[in-house]
Amino acid sequence: MADISIRDVRKAYGKDEVVHGVSLDIRNGEFVVILGPSGCGKSTLLRMIAGLEAITSGEIAIAGKVVNELEPRHRGCAMVFQNYALYPHMSVADNIGYALKVAGMNKADRLEKVTRVAGSVGLGEFLDRKPGQLSGGQRQRVAMARAIIREPKVFLFDEPLSNLDAKLRTQMRHEIRRIHNRIKATSVFVTHDQHEGMTLADRMVIMNKGTIEQVGTPEDVYLHPASTYVAGFIGSPAMNFLSGRITEAQRAVLIDGGARLAITPEAARGHDGLRVQVGLRPEQIGLAQPGQPGMTAAFDFAEELGSARLYHFLHDGQPVTVHSDQKVDFTVGQDVTLAIPEASVHLFDATTTRSLTADTALQARAAARLHVA
Numbered sequence: 001m002a003d004i005s006i007r008d009v010r011k012a013y014g015k016d017e018v019v020h021g022v023s024l025d026i027r028n029g030e031f032v033v034i035l036g037p038s039g040c041g042k043s044t045l046l047r048m049i050a051g052l053e054a055i056t057s058g059e060i061a062i063a064g065k066v067v068n069e070l071e072p073r074h075r076g077c078a079m080v081f082q083n084y085a086l087y088p089h090m091s092v093a094d095n096i097g098y099a100l101k102v103a104g105m106n107k108a109d110r111l112e113k114v115t116r117v118a119g120s121v122g123l124g125e126f127l128d129r130k131p132g133q134l135s136g137g138q139r140q141r142v143a144m145a146r147a148i149i150r151e152p153k154v155f156l157f158d159e160p161l162s163n164l165d166a167k168l169r170t171q172m173r174h175e176i177r178r179i180h181n182r183i184k185a186t187s188v189f190v191t192h193d194q195h196e197g198m199t200l201a202d203r204m205v206i207m208n209k210g211t212i213e214q215v216g217t218p219e220d221v222y223l224h225p226a227s228t229y230v231a232g233f234i235g236s237p238a239m240n241f242l243s244g245r246i247t248e249a250q251r252a253v254l255i256d257g258g259a260r261l262a263i264t265p266e267a268a269r270g271h272d273g274l275r276v277q278v279g280l281r282p283e284q285i286g287l288a289q290p291g292q293p294g295m296t297a298a299f300d301f302a303e304e305l306g307s308a309r310l311y312h313f314l315h316d317g318q319p320v321t322v323h324s325d326q327k328v329d330f331t332v333g334q335d336v337t338l339a340i341p342e343a344s345v346h347l348f349d350a351t352t353t354r355s356l357t358a359d360t361a362l363q364a365r366a367a368a369r370l371h372v373a
Contacts, residue, residue, distance in 0.1 A: 002028060002062050002063035002076060002153035002154055002186055003025070003026060003027055003028040003062075003063065003064075003186065004024075004025070004026040004049065004060070004061070004062055004154065004186060004188070005025055005026075005059075005060070005061040005062075006022060006023055006024040006025070006026075006045075006049070006058070006059075006060050007023050007058055007059040007060075007061075008021045008022070008023055008057070008058040008059070009021070009022045009023070009045070009048060009055055009057070009058030009059070009060060010022075010055070010056045010057045010058055011041070011044050011045075011048060011053065011055065011056050012056045017056075017210065018041050018044055018210050019041045019044055019045055019048075019210045020041075020209075020210040020211050021058070021211075022041075022045060022058075022210075022211065022212055023212075024205060024212065024215065026186060026188060027186075028186060029184045029185070029186055030186060030187070030202050030203065031177075031180050031187045031189065031200060031201055031202045032187070032188050032189070032201060032202065032203050032204075032205060033188075033189045033190075033191060033196065033197040033200055033201035033203075033204050033205070034046065034188065034189070034190045034191075034204075034205045034207060035190075035191060035192070035193075035194060035196075035197040035204055035205065035206050035207065035233075036192065036206060036207035036208060036233075037192055037233075038192060039209075040207040040208055040209060040210065041207055041209070041210040041211075042190045042192075042207050043158055043159070043190050045190075045207075046079075046156055046158055046188060046190045047158075048060060049062075049075075049077065049154075049156060049188065050072055050075065050077050050079050050156050051067065051070060051071060051072035051075050051077075052072060052079075055068055062075055062076060062077070062153065062154060063076070063153060075154075076152055076153035076154060077152055077153065077154040077155075077156050078146075078147035078148075078150050078152035078154070078155055078156070079147065079155075079156040079157075079158065080140075080143050080144055080147050080155070080156070080157045080158070080160045081143065081158050081160065082158055082159040082160060082162050082163060083163070084131070084139045084140060084142070084143045085143065086131040086139060086142055086143060086146075087131075088130065088131050088132055089130070090130070090131075091127065091128055091129065091130060092118070092123060092126050092127050092128070092129050092130075092131070092134070092142050093111070093114050093115075093118070093127040093128065095131065095142055095146055096114045096117060096118055096123075096142060096145045096146050096149055097110045097111070097113070097114040097149065098146070099146070099149065099150050100113065100114075100149060100150075113149060114127070114149065115127070117145050117148050117149045118145055120145075120148070120179070120182075121141045121144055121145050121148070121175065121179070122141060122175075123138065123141050123142065123145060126138060135168075136163055136164050136165075136168065137164055137168040137171065137172060140160060140161070140163075140164065140172060141172075141175070143160070144160075144175075144176070144179065148179065148183065151183075152185060153185065153186065154185065154186045154187070154188065155180070155185050155186070155187040155188070156187075156188050156190075157176070157187065157188070157189040157190060157191075158190050159190055159191050159192070160172075160176075160189075161173065161191070161193070161196065162191075162193075169193075169196075173195075173196060173199055173200060176189075176200065177199075177200055189201070194233065194234055194235075194236065195236070197218065197234075198218045198222070198234075199218075201217075201218055202217070203215060203216060203217055204216065204217070204218055204221050206221065206229075206230050206233065206234070208229050213226060213227055213229055213230050214226040214227070214230045221234055222234055222235060224355070224357070224358040225239075225279070225346065225355060225358060226354065226355050226358045227348065227353050227354050227355060228241065228277055228279070228348045228353040229353065231279045231346060231348070231355075235281060235282075237282045237310060237321050237323060238282075238321075239279045239280065239281055239282075239346070240279065240280040240281075240282065240285075240319070240320050240321055241277050241278065241279055241280075242255050242256070242277070242278045242280070242315065242318050242320070243255070243256045243275070243276075243277060243278070243318070243350070244256055244261075244275075244276055244278050245273060245274060245275050245276060246263070246267075246268055246271045246272060246273065246274045246276060246347070247268075247272065247273070248268045248269065248270070248271060248272035249272070251263060251264075251265060251268045252268070253276060253278055253345065253347065255278060255295065255315065255316075256316060256318070257315055257316025257317075257318065258316070259295040259296065259315060261278065261295060261340055261342070261345055262342040262345075263342050263345050263347065264342055264343065264345075264357075266357065267345070267347050267356060267357050271347075271356060274349065274350075274356075275349075275350040275351070276347045276348060276349060276350050276356070277347075277348040277349075277350055277353070278345060278346070278347060278348075279345075279346030279347070279348060280320070280340060280344065280345065280346070281344060281346075282310070282321045282322055282323040283323040283324075284340075284341065284344035285320070285322045285323075285324075285338050285339070285340055285344075286322075286324065286326075286338065286339035286340075287311070287322065287324055287326050287328060287336065287337075287338065287339070288336075288337035288338060288339040289339075292337065292339055293337075293339075294337040294338045294339045294340055295315060295320075295337070295338045295340055296315070296335050296336070296337055296338075297313035297314060297315040297320050297335070297336060297338055298313060298314045298315075298333050298334065298335055298336075299311070299312075299313055299330035299331065299332060299333065299334045299335075299336055300312040300313055300314055300319075300332065301332070302330070307325060308323060308324060308325045309323075309324060309325075309326075309327060310322070310323055311323075311324060311330070311336075313336060313338070320338065322338060346358075
């Protein structure tokens with residue numbers, strides 16, 4: 001096992017810089033998910049850790065040793081690719097044990113280890129088959145077994161589940177987490193899928209255009225997004241955004257169109273008159289009871305989810321989505337009052353897009369965890 005230290009790492013192709021001075025510490029035995037859309041630099045960063053891409057500047061250390069100039073095979077990393085990268089002419093057993101064969105391990109010891117590792121990922125009965133005879137999920141298991149058998153210090157996953165259907169992705173997420181819990185290796189997993197990030201990660205790294213927007217536990221990133229970018233990227237359905245301005249005297253934010261939402265004293269303090277983007281999670285908005293205060297919006301349409309509904313409203317032309325297990329039949333254009341607790345209101349500076357409240361909330365959560373510990 002090993003920790004990973006990334007210091008001011010940059011990557012440029014000619015004059016085009018795609019990773020801009022990234023710094024990150026990954027702890028020994030931690031499962032970190034690097035999350036972001038296509039083109040944000042996440043796979044490039046992973047490939048630089050692996051040694052498959054040269055670093056333009058900066059430093060990467062694994063287990064305390066700077067590896068900038070080390071060949072990939074000497075870094076102690078095993079990588080699982082999106083396209084499996086299996087040898088089609090070899091059997092499952094030979095694919096899994098290939099690294100051991102190259103290293104000179106005798107056939108009997110190699111077969112014993114291959115059989116044990118294959119069994120741990122549910123491939124015991126497929127050892128004589130070729131990759132072309134396997135399903136996508138089984139081929140991905142072969143790729144994982146090939147990585148596990150090397151007993152690496154670090155596991156690197158480059159969108160390994162992208163080619164699988166939804167059911168298989170869920171099964172493989174569970175399998176990857178079980179394997180990590182069992183072998184305790186440091187794992188770095190790259191994906192554009194927020195569900196993979198939320199369910200797998202000890203910590204998530206949210207990337208945007210070659211930089212890190214936020215690092216934190218899945219819970220912290222979800223509850224306290226550091227920017228509108230993070231807030232809009234994490235959460236399904238996506239966070240609602242409304243324009244408004246803060247009035248400190250009223251301890252409120254005035255939404256364009258006339259609504260007034262109460263906010264916490266900490267959010268209002270020192271921000272009087274500031275233009276903001278107001279973030280509201282769909283699942284934290286309620287359908288108000290008669291006489292209950294809230295924000296009025298016109299009903300547009302609803303989506304049936306079985307156990308819940310997605311209600312779509314318009315407030316002064318701005319869309320608002322509500323996720324609720326209440327089943328109410330509204331008519332198009334009907335005014336509905338939405339209940340919005342003050343603690344659920346996220347405020348982002350309209351100019352910088354950075355959160356006004358996330359840092360304070362995260363500090364309070366960290367202090368509470370320390371106190372409990």
